[in-house]
Amino acid sequence: MTKIEKIVLSYSGGLDTSIILKWLQETYGCEVVTFTADLGQGEELGPARAKAEMSGVKDIRIVDLREEFVSDFVFPMLRANALYEGQYLLGSSIARPLIAKHLVGIAREVGAHAVAHGATGKGNDQVRFELAVNALDPSIKIIAPWRQWNIRSRMQLLEYAEQHHILVPSDKRGEAPFSIDANLLHTSTEGKILENPAEVAPDHVYQRTVDPVDAPDTPEIITIGFERGDPVSVNGKAMTPAALLTGLNGLGGRHGVGRLDLVENRFIGMKSRGIYETPGGTILLAAHRGIESITLDRAAAHLKDEIMPRYAELIYNGFWFAPEREMLQALIDHSQTFVSGEVAIRLYKGSASVISRTSPCSLYSADLVTFEESAIAYDHHDAEGFIRLNGLRLRRWAARNGR
Numbered sequence: 373m374t375k376i377e378k379i380v381l382s383y384s385g386g387l388d389t390s391i392i393l394k395w396l397q398e399t400y401g402c403e404v405v406t407f408t409a410d411l412g413q414g415e416e417l418g419p420a421r422a423k424a425e426m427s428g429v430k431d432i433r434i435v436d437l438r439e440e441f442v443s444d445f446v447f448p449m450l451r452a453n454a455l456y457e458g459q460y461l462l463g464s465s466i467a468r469p470l471i472a473k474h475l476v477g478i479a480r481e482v483g484a485h486a487v488a489h490g491a492t493g494k495g496n497d498q499v500r501f502e503l504a505v506n507a508l509d510p511s512i513k514i515i516a517p518w519r520q521w522n523i524r525s526r527m528q529l530l531e532y533a534e535q536h537h538i539l540v541p542s543d544k545r546g547e548a549p550f551s552i553d554a555n556l557l558h559t560s561t562e563g564k565i566l567e568n569p570a571e572v573a574p575d576h577v578y579q580r581t582v583d584p585v586d587a588p589d590t591p592e593i594i595t596i597g598f599e600r601g602d603p604v605s606v607n608g609k610a611m612t613p614a615a616l617l618t619g620l621n622g623l624g625g626r627h628g629v630g631r632l633d634l635v636e637n638r639f640i641g642m643k644s645r646g647i648y649e650t651p652g653g654t655i656l657l658a659a660h661r662g663i664e665s666i667t668l669d670r671a672a673a674h675l676k677d678e679i680m681p682r683y684a685e686l687i688y689n690g691f692w693f694a695p696e697r698e699m700l701q702a703l704i705d706h707s708q709t710f711v712s713g714e715v716a717i718r719l720y721k722g723s724a725s726v727i728s729r730t731s732p733c734s735l736y737s738a739d740l741v742t743f744e745e746s747a748i749a750y751d752h753h754d755a756e757g758f759i760r761l762n763g764l765r766l767r768r769w770a771a772r773n774g775r
Contacts, residue, residue: 378484379515380405380475382501385420388490390538391529392517393427396488400515404488405431407478409471412438412556412614414579423539433478437470438556442613445470445692446557450656451601451711452676452704453664454684459634461650461657462687463558468497469692472504479512486513493519496639500690507693526563550577556617558630558650569635569645580621580649584628584722591720593727594623596659598715601708603656617652624651627719639689655717655724662715662726666734672707679703 379396383389383406396404406424410417417434424432445466456462475487487505491497493516502514523529533540551563561577575583597605604610606619624630630651638644664673679700686697713731717724739748 376400376402376485376513378403378405378482379486379488380407380479380482380484381488382471382475382490383408383420383424384490385417385423387529387533387538387540390423390427391523391532391536392488392490393424393429394536394538395517395521395532396515397428399521403431404429405433405478405482405484407433407435407471407475409467409474410434410436410438411441411467411470412618413554414559415554431482435474437474438614439612441467441470442556442617446617446653447602447613448701448705449687450603450653450660451708452680452683452700453657453661454680454687455657456684456688457634457636458681459632460636460648460688461558461632461653462684463555463648463650463653464497464553464560465500465688465690466557466692467553467555468500468690469504472501473508475501476505476508476512480509484512486515488515488517491516491518494638494640494642496688496690499639500692503690504693552579554579556614556621557653558648560649561647562644566645566647573633573647577647578631578649581625581631581651582628584631587626587628587721591718592623592627593716593718594655595714595716596620596656597713598660598663599712601660601705601711603659617656620652620655622651623719624655624724625649627724628722629719629724630654631722655719658724658726659715659717660711662717662729663713663731664711666729666736667711667713667731668707669735676704676707 379400379402381389381393381396381404383393385408393404393406406429408417408420421432421434449462449466454462456465478484479487489498489501491501498516498519502516505512505514523532530540532538550561550566553560559579565571566573566577595607596603597608603616606616611619630649630653632648632650633645634648635643635645668676683697683700683704686692686694686700691697710733712733713729715726716728718727737748739746740750
């Protein structure tokens with residue numbers, strides 16, 4: 373086996389990856405390069421650098437990926453209206469391929485033989501990271517400490533931290549924190565009391581959204597502009613992808629939009645319960661479907677809805693860089709050619725509701741649909757033949773069955 377001389381670690385500075393950093397240094401006796409992705413997680417990344425320096429790391433990479441994350445990963449997924457199991461907006465899932473992409477890029481740059489991650493052997497992220505690395509550079513070795521060391525519980529992890537003088541973070545109640553993942557698209561919280569799906573999530577779990585009960589009693593109406601399926605403006609102001617999503621997170625969070633308490637089916641076979649907050653993403657999903665409703669042909673819209681669960685499942689299971697995801701993306705992107713216009717959304721007490729939509733590419737015709745006299749010729753008698761032809765097989769079926 374080739375001796376590993378250098379490892380690039382996906383490093384957050386949290387408890388797990390701080391311990392993993394020390395473990396890698398002790399186990400492999402080689403240089404570890406830390407890579408921290410700034411995905412808009414909403415926390416100061418300076419402490420991650422400081423902790424890496426305290427652990428003797430010489431090459432510390434903190435990379436601002438917020439714009440790339442939203443423009444090249446979140447927005448393509450949004451064009452598909454992707455929801456896993458009909459509810460989850462895939463906030464963690466869509467971040468992993470981007471992190472893996474830069475892990476591989478840094479490994480190539482510094483000549484590292486391996487990359488490492490902090491995902492556990494029970495979760496989805498180990499699959500997502502490793503499938504992405506496989507697709508991008510199969511020559512790179514992947515180190516997954518949770519599948520190699522003899523630490524088996526959170527308590528043992530804390531004991532290891534104490535033995536090696538590794539600072540253990542605490543939540544605002546002075547307890548070991550929940551397992552939290554955050555980026556510009558969402559926050560997710562798992563563990564502790566949430567592991568019992570019968571228990572109501574405590575209020576302090578929520579980080580980005582107010583309780584809808586406590587949200588303003590007055591609705592707020594905003595407009596979102598779209599070009600070729602991507603949001604480009606809020607209230608008439610053009611914005612970069614990351615700035616746009618950041619702004620919508622603030623608006624949605626203030627009105628309690630985007631909360632989800634979900635028991636989901638992990639790829640590896642078990643069920644898990646998590647609390648998700650996706651305020652901006654929830655607004656964008658509603659707005660995107662609103663603009664599609666007047667710009668997409670019926671059959672095209674229905675086909676998109678048919679393939680969406682498959683597309684969402686591919687992302688959830690870690691196949692972002694797989695050929696089938698890229699094939700579906702080409703179809704989805706083609707469908708967005710005329711998905712341009714503006715949608716008005718009402719934010720109120722946890723809801724984001726479409727209240728109007730306009731587009732220069734609209735397929736909607738008031739003259740066709742009106743109950744009043746129409747300027748466009750429409751012969752009501754045509755409907756009789758249409759119905760008779762569609763009813764032909766039903767009449768034959770009924771006759772055979774003696775009805």
